[in-house]
Structures are given as C-alpha cells and as structure tokens.
Amino acid sequence: MGGAVPFKSALTERLALIQPSREQVQRLIAEHPLHLTPSIRELVSRLQEQNVQLFLISGGFRSIVEHVASKLNIPGTNVFANRLKFYIKMLIVLDETPAQQGAADIGACPPADAFIGFGGNVIRQQVKDNAKWYITDFVELVGELEE
Template identity: 50%
Template structure:
C-alpha cells in the first residue's frame, strides 16, 4: 500500500504509522481551540459568566457529540446567553482562557520548522484572537465565529456567513487553505466531532483528549493523544 501524500482532497488514515508520517511531513497544522488549545470551552465559560451555565453546557455536550447540527446548537446556546459586548470583554479580562500544557512549546516547534499553524474554531473570534496572540499565531491565521452587537453593546446575534458557524465548516476552511496556499499535507487536531469531520479534506486527523474525552472521537481516531508532548516527541524523530 502506498500513501498518497500529494492529493489535497484525500484523507488517508490507514494506519497509525502513516498518520504519524503525515504529521511529521505537514506543511500546515490546524488546531481546534476550545478544550484543545485551551483547557475550557469558551462558550461554556461565557454562559457561566452570564449566569446560564448549566443550560448551555448541556447544549455544548450535544453539539460536540454530533447529535445536533453545529449551527443549531450555536444558535440555541447564544439565544440563552445573550451576552453584551461589555460582558464578553469583562470575561476575557477577568477570566482569560487558559492554555493547555505543552501547546506553547508545540506551536513554537512547528513555527521553527516553518510549518504554518492555524486556529480553526467554532468558538468566538474575540476570545480566539486572544489565544492566538499568546501563541504568536498571526491573526489572519484565525478562523472563528464573530459575535454581533448593536451600537449600545447589546447582543445582536452572530455572523452566519462564517464557515465555522456550520457543520463541516472546518473542512471548508481547510479546503480553502489548500486552494489558497497550495498545502499538500494538512493535519487537523481537536477534541470534537466537528474536528473529526474535517478529515477529509484534511490529510490526517489527530484526536486530543487531554482536557475532555469524547468517546465517539476517541473510537474513530487512529491517533488519539492526551498530551501535546506526544506530538513534540514525534517531531523530535525528524
């Protein structure tokens, strides 16, 4: 069996060793953010901050498990939260997102090897940009959802034109990145169903369970890790 590393639209995950080889040869790595790059789910933290945590956490569980469409879950959760611009800014100031152990070293190592790193998130751009800055990831490498507010700062919904607001949205972003940059080997890393379904067009998927284990993702991932140090060790083999 020969692995086709050149076809930009085929995700080949025949064996664990081949998945690892695609990762070692990647020219771009896309990370999910919530419960992957950071320890928490940003929308759940925002809900707690706004006093509606329990209702929203249950919706997040359904969305990550794949039992409802992502856009449906996002719309329903935001209709419960109805956060103001002031609340979002205060959340970021008072409870900044906490990086997962090892992610800074991993991103630094990928950058040193001239691998392009992207954050592709179903979360909110205002939070994800804060994370990108901590990791020295250019803001134009961030793909996430945009909250909308009225002039008085009250909640006005979200930008439904963003690909990350839909199921299969992360795959659409990866297809666009391949077309735009000519990437041959793109790896998607994440904890949820929306990350898993991005392969294809990603050439490989790595499931991450360092913060939360989602059984469906664990069972369907050829390479499932619980620490980013496992990826650092793999890069050391090059």
C-alpha cells in the same frame, strides 16, 4: 454540543438565553485568565521554528480565539471562528464560520492529509475510536517532532 442538537441551533439558543453585550465579552476575556493546555506552547513554538504555518479553526468566538492566538504568536489572519456582531451595545447577529465540532472533525480527513484526535481536555469516544492517531497530551507530538 455533543452532537444531538445541531451546532448552529445549540449556539443560537445559548446566545438567546444569555444575550451578552460587547462589554460583557470584553470583561470575560479580561477577568478570566487564559488556561492553555499543557505543552501547547512548546508544540506551537517547535512548529513555528520549522516554519509551519499554523491556523486556529474553532466553533467558538473569534474575540476569544484571537486572544488564544496572541498568546501562541499565531496571527489573527490565521484565526477562523464565529464573529459576534454587536449593535447599540447588544448582540443581534451571529456570523457563522464553518467549523467542525468534536466527532465531526474526523470528516476533515480527507481532504486534510492527517487527523490527530486529541482527548487532553475532553474525551469524545467517537473521536477516540475513529482517529488513526489519538493523544491526550501534546508532549507526544513534541516528541514526534524531535525524531
């Protein structure tokens, strides 16, 4: 999903290939431990201590993103992601929630007040080149909160 194929098309094609069941998605969540990016727990905790309301907005799947949110003490009501809908143990509907992907995220500012490019997991050159502030480790943001 590097931008050559529209997000919706790429996601629809991938789901058509794997046709996951509800049980498979639940098993994936249960059997594969969550690996959070280093320092994210500390950053989220610091922001929550300052009464900052946090949201997770993702092009991923809500059932997985909610799992991340629970580990970070972010309420499920603050999660916006794609919903997988299952009928008769089969996936047949994808309910899209608008979300950006990688380089397209830069377009969120404005209306957002700021955009911080993050390359700690994947470096997207377009994001790195266009973000006014680009980091590869959340420790930098934790440090900014201390100042």
